[in-house]
Amino acid sequence: MTSDIHRPELHVTAETGVLNAPAGVLNDRGTWHMLYQFQPKPGGPARWGHVIGPDGPFDWVDCDDVLAPEGAETTLRAGSVVAEGEGIGVYFTSGVGASSSIHLASATSIPRTCEVSDEASSIDPFLIRQGQVVGDQAEAHDFRSPAVVPGWERENDREAGHAGWLMLAVTGETAAPVPVILSSEDGRTWNYEGPLTFEGDTGLESVHAMTAPRIMRLRDEVDDLIYDVLLVTLERDGIDYSGYLVGQLTGTVFTVARGFTRIDYGHDFVRPRSAQFTPGTLPEGDRNREAIVFGLLNGIGRQDDPTQHRTLKESKWANALSLPRVVTLQGGILYQTPMPGLVNSVASSRRAHSWTGLCEIPQGATVTVSLTDGTGAEAARIIHSGDTLTLERSMTGQPHTSAPAVAPLREDDSDSLTVVVDGSTVEVFADGGQVAMASRVYFEEGFAGLDVTVEGDAEILRSWEQSGNAR
Helix, strand or coil: HHHHHHHCCCCCCCCCEEEEEEEEEECCCCEEEEEEEECCCCCCCCCEEEECCCCCCCEECCCCCCCCCCCCCEEEEEEEEEEEEEEEEEEEEEEEECEEEEEEEEECCCCCHHHCCCCCCCECCCEEEEEEEEEECCCCCEEEEEEEEEEEECCCCCEEEEEEEEEEEECCCCCCCCEEEEEEECCCCCCEECCCCEECCCCCHHHHEEEEEEEEEEEEECHHHHHHHEEEEECCCCEEEEEEEEEEEEECEEEEEEEEECCCCCCCEEEEEEECCCCCCHHHHHCCCEEEEEECCCCCCCHHCHHCHHHHHHHEEEECCCCEEEEECCCCEEEECCCCHHHHHHHHHHEEEEEEEEEECCCCCCEEEEEECCCCEEEEEECCCCCCCCCEECCCCCCCCCCCEEECCCCCCCCEEEEEEEECCCEEHHHCCCCCEEEEEECCCCHHHHHEEEEEEEEEEEEEEEEECCC
């Protein structure tokens, strides 16, 4: 069988080429826009693709690419997307050889960026480049990876609302990136404020080990205060780990309330991005109550060789983005759950599958979900033991064979488990979203089914299972 069975249906993938990272996510009155960085050919220059989800973030339609290298540019890399009235602003990294700077492109009408041309390499004509907005200066050089969010009208009163813009970016050498803060009144002229510094215990060996930093704001459901949540990816021994710090950013100082915590304990969720919303999309009272986050499903990071992916060899694509996650802040901890509508989308798919169970798992007992492939072999296993969640994927010699992924669980939460299988992706959510895990699993001859077993005094109180209609 071909590797088409490995291409997920509900996740974003590049139609052809290597998907590098989510670049920006925007919800415009219910229509989802995902911009992503990808390479049409391995080793070639990167550009930005665009897909939309008119009926939700599980059914994606390809649009024309929005950005490709121009003039002396050799590549385009990470950035972010913001709403500008009825339009859209796209901040991106422009690479010229070894140098980089931050540029802006914009469109006055978001729906006009959804054109589909007959020519696969066509570039959307309605997203107009505005030029460089941040370049080398005396204090820093090689600005890249911009994350742009609305600034605060008054920093000491977050209930007063937003005014202007804040940018988190990185500068300096690739091996030792330095996070920095910039500000702007209009999103065009940017003031360099200085390096990001921390007060309190970050839980990190070095703040300069961060890559792809992003920032989002969430109101904690426990104390009702609005916090900044700093999303970062760490590169260690050829493996990427993504997590978050909770605190408050004032000027260039991030005062830490909770140090680095893994956002996902699986093998492959990295470089998370949070969605932005156009004015009027969210009721005003819902702002900061929750966030929608996507990530890249490839834990190898820059050390990965996409030419070795079986999907690239057989079907000319590599990598996928995660399912969207609803993220809330509760007592300084991020809880992540699947987006509403996922089960219906699984039901209308051809091969996706989901299982959810409400359980009672006392100490010493386990609930195990075994995933089998088309040959009848066990390809992966998820074990909930009450205080630990484990995902194993090494039973059938996966191409990315690795040690089991293990996450701690607090015993004060209810025991629950949701498993979603879609092509070569497996995503797991435990105990109401306290822990999430995402890993790639190549199911030989496709995913065939799952089997749930209990040991000790564990009980499955209720469960729901949904299969794609091709089964």
